[in-house]
Every structure is written in structure tokens, then in C-alpha cells.
Amino acid sequence: MIDPAKRMTLVFFRTDSGAEPVREWLLELPKADRRVAGSGLKDLEFGWPVDVPLCRAMGPGLFELRVALPSRRIARVLVCAYDGELFALHAFIKKTQKTPDGELKLARKRKRQLERTK
Numbered sequence: 001m002i003d004p005a006k007r008m009t010l011v012f013f014r015t016d017s018g019a020e021p022v023r024e025w026l027l028e029l030p031k032a033d034r035r036v037a038g039s040g041l042k043d044l045e046f047g048w049p050v051d052v053p054l055c056r057a058m059g060p061g062l063f064e065l066r067v068a069l070p071s072r073r074i075a076r077v078l079v080c081a082y083d084g085e086l087f088a089l090h091a092f093i094k095k096t097q098k099t100p101d102g103e104l105k106l107a108r109k110r111k112r113q114l115e116r117t118k
Contacts, residue, residue, distance in 0.1 A: 008048040008086040010041055010079075013110050022077060022088040033069040037091075040067045041077065044086060062089075062107055064099065078107035082114055089114075 012020040026034055044050055044065060058064045058078065065077040074094040080087050090107040 006045045008045055008081065008084070010045045011085045011087050013087050013089045013114060022091045025091040029069075029075075030071060033071050033073070033075070036069055037067050037075055037077065040065050041088065044079065048081070048086060058099065058104060059108070062104070062111060076103070078103070080107075080111045080114070082111075087111075087114055 012023045014020050026037055029037060040054065043054060047054075049055075054066060056064050056066060061080050061082075063079050063081075065079060067075040067077070069075050075091065076094050076099065077091040078089050080089060089110040090103060092103050
């Protein structure tokens, strides 16, 4: 059942093979980190559109959820809004101040894939 308070429903991007990379990434995190990252995703669902400090635009149609994890690491989840839903495209632990180009490139590729198949 869809919660009427949600502004957007979060959907995990699914690869052609059926894998859900962001869901799998979340499940690999320690429980406390997973809880905080999940809370950030929930905040996106219920508060979309969300701005800094929680979320930041990363180019046309691509947004970065910014999460400070209890394990003292910084996580990013790259999302896009498409066809009335919010898609979690890619997630990673940030190790440098600048978001690595490879991470953005992968999220953009998945966004294009999503737009072609829907």
C-alpha cells in the first residue's frame, strides 16, 4: 500500500540481470549505518524535493543524498526523479572531497538506461 504522506515513492534501480545495486550496498552496511542511510532515503521520499544539506543537484536530473554514517564515514546515494518515482541509482562511501567522476558516470549511465526502458 502506498503511503499518502509520501511525495515520491523510492524505487531501487534494477539492472538487466535483476540485481538492485543500492539495496545490496545498503544490506552490506553495518546495522547502525544502514539505519541512518535508510532514514535519509525516507526523508527524500517524504520531503521531495529536498535541498542542501540533505540533498544536492549533481547535474541535469541527478541528485546526491548526503549521509554522515555513525561509523564516521560519508556515504552518498545518487538518485533521480523519473515518471513520478524516485530511483536510487548508485551508492558508495565517499573517500575524497570531490565526488569521483566514475561514480557520477555510472549513475548517469543507469539513469539513461532507466529512461530508455520505461
